[in-house]
Amino acid sequence: MTSTRSGTRGPVTALGRATSRLLEGKWALAGLAVALLAPFVIATPYAIFVMTSAAIFVMLASGLNIVVGFCGLLDLGYVAFFAVGAYTSGVLSTRFGLPLLATVPAVIVVTVIAGVVIGAPTLRLRSDYLAIVTLGFGEIIRITANNLDVTGGPAGIYGIPGLTGDPVVFYYLTVGIVSIAVIGASRLGRSRLGRAWRFVREDEDAAEAMGVHTYKIKLAAYIAGAVWGGLAGVLFAAQLSAISPGSFTFLRSALVLMAVVLGGLGSTPGVVVGAIVISLLPEVLRDFADYQYFAFGVLLIVFMLVRPQGLWPHRSREASS
Amino acid sequence: MGKSRVAAVWSLAVSVGMLTAGCGQGLLGGGSDAGGDKGPITLGMLIPQSGSEAAVGPYMKNAAQLAVDEINGKGGVLGRKLELKVADDACDAQTAVAGANKLVTEGIDVSVGGYCSGATLPTLPVFGKANIPMIIPAANSQELVDQHLKHVFLINGTGTQQATAAMAWITKQGATSVALVHDNTSYSKDIAVRTQKLLDEPGGAETVILEAVTPKESDYSANIHNILAKKPDFVYWTGYFQEGGLITRQLRQAGYTGSIMVGDGSVSEKLAQIAGGDAAEGVYATMTQTPDTLQGAEGWIAGYKKKFGAGPGPYSNQAYDAVRLAAEAVKQAGSTDGAKVISALEGISGFQMFSGPLKFTSDHTLATGGFQILVVRSGKFTLQDALK
Numbered sequence: 001m002t003s004t005r006s007g008t009r010g011p012v013t014a015l016g017r018a019t020s021r022l023l024e025g026k027w028a029l030a031g032l033a034v035a036l037l038a039p040f041v042i043a044t045p046y047a048i049f050v051m052t053s054a055a056i057f058v059m060l061a062s063g064l065n066i067v068v069g070f071c072g073l074l075d076l077g078y079v080a081f082f083a084v085g086a087y088t089s090g091v092l093s094t095r096f097g098l099p100l101l102a103t104v105p106a107v108i109v110v111t112v113i114a115g116v117v118i119g120a121p122t123l124r125l126r127s128d129y130l131a132i133v134t135l136g137f138g139e140i141i142r143i144t145a146n147n148l149d150v151t152g153g154p155a156g157i158y159g160i161p162g163l164t165g166d167p168v169v170f171y172y173l174t175v176g177i178v179s180i181a182v183i184g185a186s187r188l189g190r191s192r193l194g195r196a197w198r199f200v201r202e203d204e205d206a207a208e209a210m211g212v213h214t215y216k217i218k219l220a221a222y223i224a225g226a227v228w229g230g231l232a233g234v235l236f237a238a239q240l241s242a243i244s245p246g247s248f249t250f251l252r253s254a255l256v257l258m259a260v261v262l263g264g265l266g267s268t269p270g271v272v273v274g275a276i277v278i279s280l281l282p283e284v285l286r287d288f289a290d291y292q293y294f295a296f297g298v299l300l301i302v303f304m305l306v307r308p309q310g311l312w313p314h315r316s317r318e319a320s321s
Numbered sequence: 322m323g324k325s326r327v328a329a330v331w332s333l334a335v336s337v338g339m340l341t342a343g344c345g346q347g348l349l350g351g352g353s354d355a356g357g358d359k360g361p362i363t364l365g366m367l368i369p370q371s372g373s374e375a376a377v378g379p380y381m382k383n384a385a386q387l388a389v390d391e392i393n394g395k396g397g398v399l400g401r402k403l404e405l406k407v408a409d410d411a412c413d414a415q416t417a418v419a420g421a422n423k424l425v426t427e428g429i430d431v432s433v434g435g436y437c438s439g440a441t442l443p444t445l446p447v448f449g450k451a452n453i454p455m456i457i458p459a460a461n462s463q464e465l466v467d468q469h470l471k472h473v474f475l476i477n478g479t480g481t482q483q484a485t486a487a488m489a490w491i492t493k494q495g496a497t498s499v500a501l502v503h504d505n506t507s508y509s510k511d512i513a514v515r516t517q518k519l520l521d522e523p524g525g526a527e528t529v530i531l532e533a534v535t536p537k538e539s540d541y542s543a544n545i546h547n548i549l550a551k552k553p554d555f556v557y558w559t560g561y562f563q564e565g566g567l568i569t570r571q572l573r574q575a576g577y578t579g580s581i582m583v584g585d586g587s588v589s590e591k592l593a594q595i596a597g598g599d600a601a602e603g604v605y606a607t608m609t610q611t612p613d614t615l616q617g618a619e620g621w622i623a624g625y626k627k628k629f630g631a632g633p634g635p636y637s638n639q640a641y642d643a644v645r646l647a648a649e650a651v652k653q654a655g656s657t658d659g660a661k662v663i664s665a666l667e668g669i670s671g672f673q674m675f676s677g678p679l680k681f682t683s684d685h686t687l688a689t690g691g692f693q694i695l696v697v698r699s700g701k702f703t704l705q706d707a708l709k
Binding site for chain 1: 348371408409412413414415418419422425426427438439440442446447464468509510533
């Protein structure tokens with residue numbers, strides 16, 4: 001995708017754009033229908049738990065997609081925001097007895113602050129350097145949580161109130177929230193801001209020369225990603241009722257990134273599919289016991305060899321004709 | 322093309338949903354028939370089979386299987402066979418909760434697993450909601466006790482009991498300045514902090530440093546430097562054996578000649594192998610009874626070796642006892658009903674286990690931890706003092 005495409009605009013493009021949007025909408029509806037009907041097929045506690053986890057993972061991946069997919073900022077410590085969200089809601093709900101829903105505004109504020117604190121000094125860096133610094137921040141958040149008393153230290157926080165008592169209701173709630181989050185991320189990606197993100201991804205210097213305030217634009221991507229991650233953290237805390245630093249390791253950052261790359265960088269449906277594959281595969285392979293992660297790794301390598309562009313790669317709307 | 326495919330997916334999803342809804346697993350199906358009075362009595366076991374603590378999984382699983390086979394050999398319980406179902410918790414909260422839900426779905430009657438405290442904690446409500454009693458063989462963090470849940474029973478000594486045993490040995494050795502070293506995991510920090518509280522009481526030894534190390538590193542010289550700067554004559558490491566071996570070696574290399582003691586997570590022959598040479602000779606350990614230190618357990622060890630081709634390891638005996646205790650409780654309750662099994666467990670008195678005759682306190686922990694002091698001789702942990 002290069003900036004030369006902006007020249008070709010005509011009725012054909014408009015028609016193509018309209019059909020592709022319609023098509024994507026249909027697929028989204030079909031996906032949502034599958035998610036909504038799944039509990040009628042299988043509603044064992046295990047299946048509901050795994051499906052809820054997958055939905056939360058989709059939200060994480062769509063958040064990281066804003067940062068990595070849309071804006072091209074390689075973030076290896078994305079789990080930091082997930083942890084910040086989970087811990088903020090966990091601490092507020094257990095120490096101050098707030099219902100989990102009431103912690104959401106606080107979570108948004110805290111994750112925005114975290115996004116600015118982490119983003120402001122690091123976003124002056126580029127590519128590999130940024131990746132290394134974000135990797136460091138991910139670890140800093142985890143080790144901080146491990147050593148503070150307010151976060152319960154290594155044992156973490158337990159007894160977090162859930163959003164609903166019934167896991168099936170919680171599943172539907174999660175699917176609803178995640179759908180809104182995914183659609184929101186996708187709409188953001190198509191907005192004026194989203195076009196600026198893609199421009200920065202393709203050529204930061206050219207973007208700067210064209211009058212895009214790249215630093216602000218990148219910070220916006222970072223903050224949006226942080227809020228998505230933080231809200232996913234709230235859902236995670238509600239689902240597990242207990243959180244500990246062990247849940248926020250580098251491996252999780254890597255898995256979320258893998259979901260984004262596997263699905264197709266910058267492609268909303270791709271990232272959803274990638275996240276579902278990454279979160280369900282280990283559970284499907286659970287019965288292989290010792291070979292579980294071996295099989296997981298082999299399958300991922302095969303996926304990437306067969307489809308290096310991702311399972312559902314992003315197609316530029318401007319180019320379709 | 323695109324439209325018809327979407328329509329196909331829609332209709333497929335709807336029809337599959339309608340068809341399978343009657344099968345009993347969907348929302349519209351009837352309740353599950355698991356936990357009935359027919360078929361085998363199933364015991365579920367959540368243990369780490371992957372991840373950082375995967376090494377301990379087979380020891381616990383094999384020992385539990387041994388107990389199951391022995392009981393089945395004698396005709397089972399209430400005329401029904403026992404069956405063991407194992408799920409991986411990877412020592413991770415989310416994997417553990419998924420595993421717990423899987424076991425609940427499979428209709429287990431009693432849970433006999435739980436090794437990592439951090440992974441066991443979030444599974445408590447999952448089993449509690451399904452009214453499944455939990456006999457936890459290894460995990461022993463104080464947080465498990467502090468929730469005072471009716472369905473949770475711990476058959477491993479608690480952090481408090483281990484700290485008390487450590488304190489007793491420190492006093493007995495006449496140490497004056499103690500360095501406490503932990504790895505910041507829930508279990509390890511718990512023991513170190515509780516030992517520090519005991520040391521804080523006036524008289525006797527003093528804590529000179531409470532040092533936390535980062536697990537999975539290979540060079541602990543910075544920590545060793547901090548510790549030795551305080552000139553301790555007794556070092557107590559409360560973490561696991563990988564780091565324990567390295568810390569022991571690096572302490573000795575740095576010229577430390579005082580006593581070293583390790584917690585129960587470090588009791589493994591690998592500690593001496595990692596420390597290398599005879600660096601670990603004379604290292605003490607606070608440990609519950611192990612197959613090696615049990616009198617009269619030779620037959621049990623031989624049977625285990627014959628069946629699995631390798632000797633038992635850490636927490637083999639607790640896992641074995643957890644299964645036996647579950648079977649005993651079901652027998653006394655006369656049913657697999659959760660509430661009845663729980664009251665049977667509360668009522669059990671004098672049931673013979675490796676840790677001695679069993680009687681639960683009102684906290685559902687062992688009345689005595691059964692901790693004793695081991696010492697490394699020729700690379701093996703042997704009994705030094707039973708602390709009786």
